[in-house]
Amino acid sequence: MIHFVLLISRQGKVRLTKWYSTYSQKERTKVIRELSGLILARGPKLSNFIEWRGYKVVYRRYASLYFCMCIDADDNELEILEIIHHFVEILDRYFGSVCELDLIFNFHKAYYILDEILIAGELQESSKKTVARLIAAQDSLVEAAKEQASSVSNMIAQCVAAHCRPLLDNRVEERGCS
Amino acid sequence: MNPFSSPTRLRCAAISFRRSPPLNSRSFLLLLLVVMRLPHSYHLNFVSFNPMNGRGRQLIEMQPLFTLYLKLDMYRGTLKRDMIQAIRACKTAAEERAVVRKECAAIRSAISENDQFFRHRNLAKLMFIHMLGYPTHFGRDLNHSNQYIVGLALCALGNICSAEMAMDLAPEVERLLLSTDQTIKKKVCNTVLYQCFEVGLVRTVAQLQYKTVALYHVPSDSERSVYRYIIGPAALCSIRIIRKVSDLAENLMSPAASLLKEKHHGVLIAGVQLCTDLCKVSASVLEYLRKTCIERLIRILKDISNSSYSLEYDIAGIVDPFLHIRVLKLMRILGQGDADSSEYMIDILAQVASKTESKKNAGNAVLYECVETIMGIEATSGLRVLAINILGRFLSNHDNNIRYT
Numbered sequence: 001m002i003h004f005v006l007l008i009s010r011q012g013k014v015r016l017t018k019w020y021s022t023y024s025q026k027e028r029t030k031v032i033r034e035l036s037g038l039i040l041a042r043g044p045k046l047s048n049f050i051e052w053r054g055y056k057v058v059y060r061r062y063a064s065l066y067f068c069m070c071i072d073a074d075d076n077e078l079e080i081l082e083i084i085h086h087f088v089e090i091l092d093r094y095f096g097s098v099c100e101l102d103l104i105f106n107f108h109k110a111y112y113i114l115d116e117i118l119i120a121g122e123l124q125e126s127s128k129k130t131v132a133r134l135i136a137a138q139d140s141l142v143e144a145a146k147e148q149a150s151s152v153s154n155m156i157a158q159c160v161a162a163h164c165r166p167l168l169d170n171r172v173e174e175r176g177c178s
Numbered sequence: 179m180n181p182f183s184s185p186t187r188l189r190c191a192a193i194s195f196r197r198s199p200p201l202n203s204r205s206f207l208l209l210l211l212v213v214m215r216l217p218h219s220y221h222l223n224f225v226s227f228n229p230m231n232g233r234g235r236q237l238i239e240m241q242p243l244f245t246l247y248l249k250l251d252m253y254r255g256t257l258k259r260d261m262i263q264a265i266r267a268c269k270t271a272a273e274e275r276a277v278v279r280k281e282c283a284a285i286r287s288a289i290s291e292n293d294q295f296f297r298h299r300n301l302a303k304l305m306f307i308h309m310l311g312y313p314t315h316f317g318r319d320l321n322h323s324n325q326y327i328v329g330l331a332l333c334a335l336g337n338i339c340s341a342e343m344a345m346d347l348a349p350e351v352e353r354l355l356l357s358t359d360q361t362i363k364k365k366v367c368n369t370v371l372y373q374c375f376e377v378g379l380v381r382t383v384a385q386l387q388y389k390t391v392a393l394y395h396v397p398s399d400s401e402r403s404v405y406r407y408i409i410g411p412a413a414l415c416s417i418r419i420i421r422k423v424s425d426l427a428e429n430l431m432s433p434a435a436s437l438l439k440e441k442h443h444g445v446l447i448a449g450v451q452l453c454t455d456l457c458k459v460s461a462s463v464l465e466y467l468r469k470t471c472i473e474r475l476i477r478i479l480k481d482i483s484n485s486s487y488s489l490e491y492d493i494a495g496i497v498d499p500f501l502h503i504r505v506l507k508l509m510r511i512l513g514q515g516d517a518d519s520s521e522y523m524i525d526i527l528a529q530v531a532s533k534t535e536s537k538k539n540a541g542n543a544v545l546y547e548c549v550e551t552i553m554g555i556e557a558t559s560g561l562r563v564l565a566i567n568i569l570g571r572f573l574s575n576h577d578n579n580i581r582y583t
Contacts, residue, residue: 076550078543079503085539086500122451125444126500 002121020121513555
């Protein structure tokens, strides 16, 4: 079972966290600090697995981002490396040649994609096409929501209803037609 | 002149507007609305419009509308993108704190005034701020009519909820569990898990468990395609529930076994995982599954290792290595200490072990799991020799990762 997923930049900034076990707020910051220290200090030739507090932490570096996942001691680490790569490939396919900036500005989408792939610390979907389809459906939902929210008629209606009716009525009466 | 055509045009319009004679409330309002659609940076031009110079009575009348504008602007808040840029541009921690404080205040006022338009944006901003580590108070959005917002709220709830909040919102989440929208159901499964842990109430967990079991029994054949999307998360949900309350394992035996008949890989992965966890928890389930499931598992493994290239599931030449690994793990658990079941598995294990290429990581992952399985069950010596050869190959591999495992 995956206990948590962590994405840290090369400078130690946290880009994404997802926790699948109970950790209090203080524990979370402590864990992040500890792991950042451990992982960022490792050289490129060392293996991608760390033993930490009885768990295993599997990490992989993609350009300036470290993707880390913490698993139980008896899980298959090579499989977790594959899961990390699967996630990155889906992100790449969605954003089109993804870079760190994409994840910074579209973190909510990254979270959504992660939720589609991993549930409760286990892999849920191993097909890239299905995930892409689900995300596209979600995006169209977002577009529909934004359309609805920003249609001008909606705005005018809200505005007039909330504040302007008493004001405009007076003015119109005084001045006649515009 | 169409004011929507470009921002610079609009600025000219605004400037000429200042100079033109009859200032009219209605046209002012229209201009206001148009300006509101612009990015925030352009608002500065408008704000510099000083209502108190030169026009006397007309402008004084404009003032209420102008304050209206300011109020609306506060409602709107900044674009998420602008906020992120502002935070990134801060050079010191103190500056960053100030920006975040301002944003939080705006969000809080927006939430208290029940601002409908930009709910989703506010929620997204809340998540970002929380990620940065600031304490946030979460506005509750589970009753919103727009599914996207509900989904986002559930996601955020899953990430940042505390125990009290989880307890308060439990009935709402349960209601959503019964809703008809599939994406919502999936998200609810996700959040339901966090509640399971945070709250830890046995009663709540039992209720939730019955509801998820109900999910299994829902569909008829016509709804098969839709059913697929929920059943995976439902199964994984049940895993969590079982970890907390292991007595409920027996109830889930037969649905779990039937899950293994599914064709869709996502569902299969979840089903196999559920069976694995069930076996870990209860010995009676282990016996039951040994009797019923072994042929099915072997058939699944045969299908995926013999099937040709499939674009959807292929990773480095192996069709769905994740499913391979899960099935192998389950077979290990079922075969441990039991000679009969192990006999069935020998052939297929030998086939997988010799057929899988080990050039890529995916292949190695599958081989590693295979070796573990062979060591775990009552295998013949021939098979064990094969496993030891593979291990030897691993150790002489250049890659550190392989040598570590």
